Amino acid sequence: MVESLRISHQESRHVTTTTAHRATAVAARAMELSKVYGHGETQVVALDRVTVDFRQGEFTAIMGPSGSGKSTLMHCVAGLDSFSSGSVRIGETELGSLKDKQLTQLRRDKIGFIFQAFNLLPTLTGLENITLPMDIAGRKPDKQWVERVIDMVGLSGRLHHRPAQLSGGQQQRVAVARALASQPEIIFGDEPTGNLDSRSGAEVLGFLRNSVRELGQTVVMVTHDPVAASYADRVVFLADGRIVDEMLAPTADGVLDRMKAFDAKGRTS
Ligand SMILES: Nc1ncnc2c1ncn2[C@@H]1O[C@H](COP(=O)(O)OP(=O)(O)OP(=O)(O)O)[C@@H](O)[C@H]1O
Numbered sequence: 001m002v003e004s005l006r007i008s009h010q011e012s013r014h015v016t017t018t019t020a021h022r023a024t025a026v027a028a029r030a031m032e033l034s035k036v037y038g039h040g041e042t043q044v045v046a047l048d049r050v051t052v053d054f055r056q057g058e059f060t061a062i063m064g065p066s067g068s069g070k071s072t073l074m075h076c077v078a079g080l081d082s083f084s085s086g087s088v089r090i091g092e093t094e095l096g097s098l099k100d101k102q103l104t105q106l107r108r109d110k111i112g113f114i115f116q117a118f119n120l121l122p123t124l125t126g127l128e129n130i131t132l133p134m135d136i137a138g139r140k141p142d143k144q145w146v147e148r149v150i151d152m153v154g155l156s157g158r159l160h161h162r163p164a165q166l167s168g169g170q171q172q173r174v175a176v177a178r179a180l181a182s183q184p185e186i187i188f189g190d191e192p193t194g195n196l197d198s199r200s201g202a203e204v205l206g207f208l209r210n211s212v213r214e215l216g217q218t219v220v221m222v223t224h225d226p227v228a229a230s231y232a233d234r235v236v237f238l239a240d241g242r243i244v245d246e247m248l249a250p251t252a253d254g255v256l257d258r259m260k261a262f263d264a265k266g267r268t269s
Pocket of ligand 1: 037038044045046064065066067068069070071072073
């Protein structure tokens with residue numbers, strides 16, 4: 001396991017937070033983004049004019065009550081879902097201007113994904129799964145980089161096993177390594193630790209934290225878990241499809257208190 005994993009995530013985040021203040025380039029941006037499902041009486045406004053920046057080299061957690069629009073926001077910004085109005089930019093590219101094929105290409109070339117279900121191909125080994133997106137894109141993996149990523153997630157001894165021969169935590173490490181291996185402009189995680197026990201979850205979050213600190217990766221993660229959110233540099237809170245708050249250098253207790261305050265407000269308003 002790499003030395004830096006012994007640094008607590010709060011200490012390690014401090015390093016990034018100061019770096020992030022200097023680096024202001026935007027990896028992804030949503031401007032006045034709205035997403036409406038259905039029509040008339042069954043209409044649901046899942047996102048209501050959301051404007052948010054995800055800066056390069058920053059780890060952002062998206063939180064909020066069930067149904068507040070977290071997944072919708074992530075899916076729209078990641079080019080996995082269409083939106084009703086507003087705009088989304090990944091780097092300098094406006095997603096609204098892209099045709100389906102270009103969008104697929106952009107997702108493949110610029111974005112890494114980590115989902116709750118690990119989404120590994122069962123017939124491929126761990127290593128083959130890690131390099132698959134680059135193989136599909138016809139890009140030669142940067143061997144040194146891939147080795148560094150594999151070392152960071154501590155998978156060196158399990159690379160030639162297939163997913164069924166790996167524990168849930170190990171499978172999620174493969175998924176994390178796969179997302180990091182191609183050095184995407186941004187990684188999106190939808191409850192990436194949702195299926196893991198707390199120890200494996202903490203490890204995966206540590207790897208994401210380290211990827212931001214050591215590799216300058218940009219990470220955006222949807223989570224319900226205040227402890228998971230405490231690994232981020234910043235938490236963005238959603239309620240009813242709107243951004244209602246933001247917290248920098250979050251602690252688990254601080255996030256929990258904020259969530260309780262929203263719940264209490266929700267009950268009285
Ligand atoms: N395909 C769909 N058709 C209609 N309504 C949808 C669809 N997908 C999501 N919604 C609605 O949009 C709103 C936002 O959903 P979303 O899944 O983004 O919330 P969330 O905050 O991620 O919730 P959770 O924490 O429960 O996963 C909800 O009211 C949901 O019912």
